[in-house]
Amino acid sequence: MPTPFSSRHIGPSAAETAAMLESLGYETLDALVDQVVPEAIRQRSALNLPAALSEEDALRRLKQLMGRNKVVRSFIGLGYHDTFTPPVIQRNILENPGWYTAYTPYQPEISQGRLEALINFQTMITDLTGLDVAGASLLDEGTACAEALTLAAAQVAGANRVLVSDQCHPHNLEVVRTRMQALGMEVQVADVGAWQHDGSKGLAAVLVQYPDTQGVIHDFEAMAKQVHEAGALLVVSADLLALTVLRPPGEFGADICVGNSQRFGVPLGFGGPHAAFMAVKDALKRRMPGRLIGVSKDAAGNPAYRLSLQTREQHIRREKATSNICTAQVLLAVMASMYAVYHGPEGLKKIALRTHGAAVWLARELMQAHLEIASDDFFDTLTVKVRSADDVLRTGLLFGVNLRKLDAQHVTVALDERVREEELNAILKAFGISRAQHPLHLNDEADLNCSGVFHRQSAYLTHPVFSRYHSETEMMRYLHRLESKDIALNRSMIPLGSCTMKLNAAAEMMPLSWSEVGGLHPFAPHDQSEGYRAMFTELENWLAECTGFDATSLQPNAGSQGEYAGLLAIKRFHEARGEGHRDVCLIPTSAHGTNPASAVMCAFKVVPVTCDEQGNISLGDLRAKVTAHSDKLAALMVTYPSTHGVFEESIVEICKLVHEHGGQVYMDGANMNAQVGLTSPGKIGADVCHLNLHKTFCIPHGGGGPGVGPICVAAHLKPYLPGHLTWEQQREGAVCSAPWGSASICTISWMYIAMMGPELTNATKYAILNANYVAKKLAPWFPTLYKGSHGLVAHECILDFRHFHKVTVEDVAKRLMDFGYHAPTMSWPVGGTLMIEPTESESQAELDRFCSAMQCIHGEIVGVENGTFHATDNTLKAAPHTAAFMLKTDWPHAYTREVAAFPLPWVKEAKYWPPVARVDNVYGDRNLICSCISVEEAAG
Template identity: 65%
Template structure:
């Protein structure tokens, strides 16, 4: 195999002469010499990683296909929140399989994310229309997590008590996730039949959760029950099915304060559990505490309407332990797919799909009743519960016919039909239940008249315009062209950066044996998935130096929570009930303190020294002050400041000596792989961001996977799940979380192999030091380690120049858009700075292009300092410059159009144009508008 046939040479941005040139610029002759100086010897591991591979792309795909072919792709009518669906080809090819959509970053820089933001606004509009509530967020992680977030939202009003009612007719996995989240917060969960529950008689009652239709398919009228809930000063929460809501009365119309659920069945594959976009909508009174992201409408500096993140934008990083939630990752790519499904089908198309599913369910019920079986579901949408002599036998017979049914108990099975159900499917289903299918009129009893939908749905223009494939294709392309993604240029965000998401890694997502598996199929039908996931868990355990890994957490924030929960449960089992203090450096990720509070811990800050390292003296002071109450230390390594701290082993030993556990935030694991590991350093638990270190694409702000690795003593406290016969510590709806996208990381690891992964870490450190060496003469590097070296990222300080010029770090971020770049992480962890992480996948050519842009911007700032450019009317203060402004007859600036649009010569050959000028954030928050018709409608309104 030649050098260029290996995957590592495709993944790594520099080889040969280019790498030598990078090394020369940093002052080292070899990569090993650089690493020996940059990474403290005290933490280096001498044992090579024991991993398979490396395989070529073709060989890896062949091997994975062989493994996944062991899955049995049956039609799964199990229901329980997961349904078969058809992914429209125009959406699969042009969104799911399109790097212009899946390699985009979270839309924190709104001016170069207008496409995604519009699609997410469509998602919110769809949710508000179907739920009948005025405000929705832009997605959450899954239905179970959304229910837990709804509980926290209801609690945020500071009720007098902490008792929540959860209907026993909710999906079991949802109940388990809510119970997990409730326990550390001291919330009591009361479960039972909502019909007999009296809220006014329960002291401390603050909310009630019901399912609509419920897990057994019953469609119930909750209006009178919600009146009781409200009379008892509680909030009414509904977990609902969006497809059913096209025909059923909206929850907001019968008293719901919060509505949540999953949008999976709107054109998103089941994927053995995920990823899928959950949703949440709420009353107007709750909107400013709604968890997750909200897309709002504001305007730019020319008054043109534009979309942006509103209210909760990165609010964890501002409010820390007082944050509403630790939710950082949404499910953007999947929310975009669901919203586009609604756009493509429109209101009539969705209602037709729903009516067809309902009619087939009615026909099935009629045939079963005619055959002498008792169907206990009286009012149904798509699900029936049937009494049978032996459910195990029926489920087995159905599987032989090619169908999965749901075993409820010894004498009952559930059947949930879906969009993929055909009329010819009903005959073998009946045969499996021991009756002959007879084509009869669909059974009556769908639902009583009072529950039929009377209000219109999806009346907005966007849902009534793009129903041909030609127009849909053009709409998707039009939105894509407004966004800057990794297929356009490097996205150098420190801490949560973007690197190559190789095409070969992405291909398996479209395989039927990956996408079409229900998460609750019998174990023998998911053997391929289980083998792949077990292998990946083993590889990640080897890489992290831990005894075991759980892939259940489906976001980094969820991994944080799951890791802290494992520590909490460990202490409680040992009788250390008093251990409730979590020590967190002031430089930590904002999700860290929010996660600690969710895990029932009290946050105590630890200072950092002038070099950005943990202040060991202050750490010891806090340990001494809290003595036997220390539960955990949360530490990021390398530090959030981009430095390998020499004292990390000493820090871990001090916490252990105090009886605490060390939780390591794995956001920067890509600077450790193959060189050291959390387990080697002394951590007890670590979460990983697979969307960063292990190549799962960011997807515009989700999907993500945040698995946790733990030391041997914490193995019993990994998240459980009903599928695993242990529900303790369940943190999301499916046992392996967003299982399908783990194929991406599986492919990455096996194609890179141990040497390739180690080299990737080394090159990431090389690239960061190269960028630092090029920029340090123009912008001070805020923190460095020995010999002035950094780890995998560097922080450049804009504050000295800001003091002289009045140019802010935000001005620099917006000006970078004119150069065709997404800004590095802005003003975090230090205000007035930019944190740059180039990754190992970027070439010297791209690194130089980015550095040239930054050097040019430095020159533009100096022009202001020297009086050569106006202090207010300059290219930085007015950035970005969309084509509409540059082409306008009304220019009037003191600088030329050429300087605004083409600051570097190479841009004449190719230019990325921001689609809008600088967004007014304040105006958007003061006048929150989070549903839409379309950007064209807003533009027309503003023009009129």
């Protein structure tokens, strides 16, 4: 019998479990859990899940499922193109836990590798778009379009409408409609080529596609001037590969350019995950959503990267935030950036010209056969007029190619970098052309065959990073150097409260490299995705079982999107009952910052609810608020267990109160790792919850993304789940571009649940055990701020540092780096605290190492506080200590080099050297540089 996967996933051994329980004063794990989870909501029955499979059997079964997919070469387009992932990138990034298990780079000193890769991404985007500043990735092209229009609406005073080209990709239109209508913004869809400014007010932006959804390239320069005369912004959704040869949007007047970087080496994956992008003019940079990577300097004056401006803006601005983006698509942005680094500007241009040349040849053959194409100005996509589009698509399938039906008499063909001669001939056969009339020369020396006004003249990717690493040897070493600068789960525990950095097992990750998973276009014919849809159905049912709800939507492709989709379902529910006036959303003051941001995006009015001294929602304040807003109450957003790491015993009463006043209860699933199998959102009385599959269900964080944020709902909300008009669902309400969002990585959570089965409950119990063990072990030095009625915590604990006056939690966070640890969540939800969540995947030995580091740091804090150590010249204020600093001839500190670098004996075993000293955040915001710096700047 193979060893059960649960014993691989759960860290503590039987002996360690017994020792940990003894230290807490409990004989059994169940006895501990009974004291943590309130009896009123405790679930005693086992989860109704299939029996756990071994790793081998789960892989075999998923292979059988996904084998029901038909991987057909798709030339459908719509912003999704097949691409070749260079093996050096696949093996060293996509399949490498040093990259995919890292956390969001909020601690820059231990994130320099990812940050450099993202600076490369931003540089690539600004260069190709011809605009001033780019962010570090958004979620997908449709939501990037919506984010751009939201930015414009916030920028343009009195804006009440947007104009969208009818030649935008249909899924972009669909997401824009969902997002704008929720905000009360009018969406006008029209032929923008005929639009002229008539002097009316209120226009926020005009959105166009470049090239458009039919593949036609338009000259928008004159339109840009009119848009600006109207006081609005021009938003261009562009094809990134096309921009290597076409005039960039920044040069013809665009204010914002968005798009998808998928075709830069990221598999189709049936829709995701892929990194979208946004670039803006300099004047708009402080309104950008998502992440912006900047260059600052460290304590030694050396250049250092960090998150700039938008760093967790929701936690600062909350209901005033214009975006709820939290998880981005960092891992995919890294892959796309390295695709550009590996190929360089000339390599990218050759790929573009080879693809374009194939389209030119195809157009010539089609016209030779007296077929009409939409325009002579195209890049890689042709729209062809035919007698019957259905006949062409059917014939194409017989020859192994998917084409796109635009309407009854028009078919679109979108070529890609992988197109081969036999595939082009198959496409001709689909159009009834049995033999080509001209010889085909698929090469990268072709000229751009479109009007001269569209030809790009400006250079791009001129920074040396895009010309240094074109051999696989150099590329492999570059990727390894960057990886070595960071702390990820393959180095040590990442004890982040609320973020659940648990094991991402290799068996869960392996299917991502299968062609049956990565090779499907999201809008391929329905019968080609039978395996995917079977897998989705099982996963949806399993997640519904875990949450106690009736239905699941996998479409939201981030936790923030899940929040938004859940609130949108509530909004539509009220509207359907004739109660659309309900627009008040109650949110505890302890809530994650994306909660109020998501509520505002649904046009809800945020009303805060206070918390008591124990960190629980104040029942008195809640009663007052639900009574005061009874006629307009739409929802309460609640995190459970609470953001303070405690199971609130009044949760059932809280839900009942909201329902009595006509509201719905939305539960944030950030802390679901403490619930699965022990209780559920359905059992406590909630109506909808979102789940972070990148937390509880093992999708890796990828350095800041990808994430998946599906929503589970009670039966009455099922009709209001997100739909997708561009798929056979034919239901409105899409919240992202693809019908199932980031479809491919759902296989990770499928594998996790299939291998754990009902043992998911045991994982939850161990998450609770580990958290309480850490809280108890550190109690003599750092008190736990909030506890339940039995003096215990849920799956995380908040340690209080506010009684120290000379040392801050930031000092502690930086000092932990010298021990080789990532800091816990810092100063949230309470300033001056650290929130620790060890997860069930960590062994007692690793927990003890972390606790010993914290105990050592406590001794250093006390020394500073009582004056034994200097107030400013001490290990905490100078942390982290770099190798370069340790080698200084003149050691400037009163403490020794040994204490600085090797504070405990075990640190020497595998010493991590932070690549930079403490980063100056203020300098970085005041001197904003968001692209690759020059050699001179790097040298100081």
